[in-house]
Amino acid sequence: MTTPENSLLGKAVPYADQYDASLLYPIARIAKREEIGVPATLPFLGADLWTAYELSWLNARGKPQVALAHITVPCETPNIVESKSFKLYLNSFNNTKFADAAEVQARIRTDISEAVCRGSEAKGTVGVKLIAPELFDREPIHELDGLNLDRLEVKCSQYTPAPELLTAAFDEQPVSEVLTSNLLKSNCLVTGQPDWASVQISYSGPQIDQEGLLKYIVSFRNHNEFHEQCVERIFMDVWTRCKPAKLTVYARYTRRGGLDINPWRTSHPQALPANVRTARQ
Known part of the structure; x- marks a missing residue:
């Protein structure tokens, strides 16, 4: 049963040595939404904007590659992904070979999209953007306006x-x-x-x-x-x-x-x- 208490949070776990999408742990949004009075027809639009700072994999020659990832999860999806499972999932890329960054990007999009819709007939797609190291210095820092x-x-x-x-x-x-x-x-x-x-x-x-x-x-x-x-x-x-x-x-x-x-x-x-x-x- 995918409840917060059954997740890997607060537990000692080994890091996966190879890519493993099964590490992703979705948690249904509905219980907390019912608790605060969110109706079935959502009164809001939106998304959860994730940034992954520790993303690495091996290229075809075994050389490590790094990138930042921006991941956009629509709030209409039935599940969130528990963050420790997300971390373990991304770290499972560390010793896995991929042809290029595009393959990594596609794999993350497919896996996260499946997790946030798991157990539901609803289908959704998350957005994934990888930032290559040569573009790191274009990543700005800015406080919220207001x-x-x-x-x-x-x-x-x-x-x-x-x-x-x-x-x-x-x-x-x-x-x-x-x-x-x-x-x-x-x-x-x-x-x-x-x-x-x-x-x-x-x-x-x-x-x-x-x-x-x-x-x-x-x-x-x-x-x-x-x-x-x-x-x-x-x-x-x-x-x-x-x-x-x-x-x-x-x-x-x-x-x-x-x-x-x-x-x-x-x-x-x-x-x-x-x-x-x-x-x-």
């Missing part, structure tokens, strides 16, 4: 999600704002290890009380949940409590095991954000 909430001197006392902290000015003229914070922290659902992130909340509608929003973001500090689930919880809480006409929530989590996961959820069609890392990533 007005930073961390400038506010607030008193914080709640460290598990407290949606009641969210309020909005329903009797005033609507606004459009982009707000950010570097103070999002949650913990791994299984191991309890800390996950650090920056978050950007873009919306149009009744003006959200900024102090309350910052305290709400801080309230995730002792919360155990996967990155994707935290962002969907934030989206649903803001969506239902503050009733914006439009809403986008984007978080960039620091890497662990050579991987970062950056969930993006939006109420309306728009282009994906550029997969640009922040300084902490």
Whole structure:
């Protein structure tokens, strides 16, 4: 049964010496979505933007090759892939020969696409882009754009999600704002290890009380949940409590095991954000 508790998280495991797609461990999104009131028809669009920093394989002559990988998983897929299994899977490439980078790219796309749709009639395809070493210096670092909430001197006392902290000015003229914070922290659902992130909340509608929003973001500090689930919880809480006409929530989590996961959820069609890392990533 593919539950978080049955995954390899927090367990000592040997690294596979050769390519092994069976290492991928999908976890269904539905249970956590039901917990936070996500209806069957999703109220959001979006994707999980992964960056793999530790990708290597052997060419036909046995010489090691390296690359960065950007992997885009649509949020409509029924499963996420547990991150430690993703790391073990990518490391199984280390001593395996491939004809070229294109073969590696195609293999990752096929395997991840299968994992995120496993057990469902739904079929989806993930996006995979490999960055060759000669292009590494074109990979920028940029902080999330917007007005930073961390400038506010607030008193914080709640460290598990407290949606009641969210309020909005329903009797005033609507606004459009982009707000950010570097103070999002949650913990791994299984191991309890800390996950650090920056978050950007873009919306149009009744003006959200900024102090309350910052305290709400801080309230995730002792919360155990996967990155994707935290962002969907934030989206649903803001969506239902503050009733914006439009809403986008984007978080960039620091890497662990050579991987970062950056969930993006939006109420309306728009282009994906550029997969640009922040300084902490």
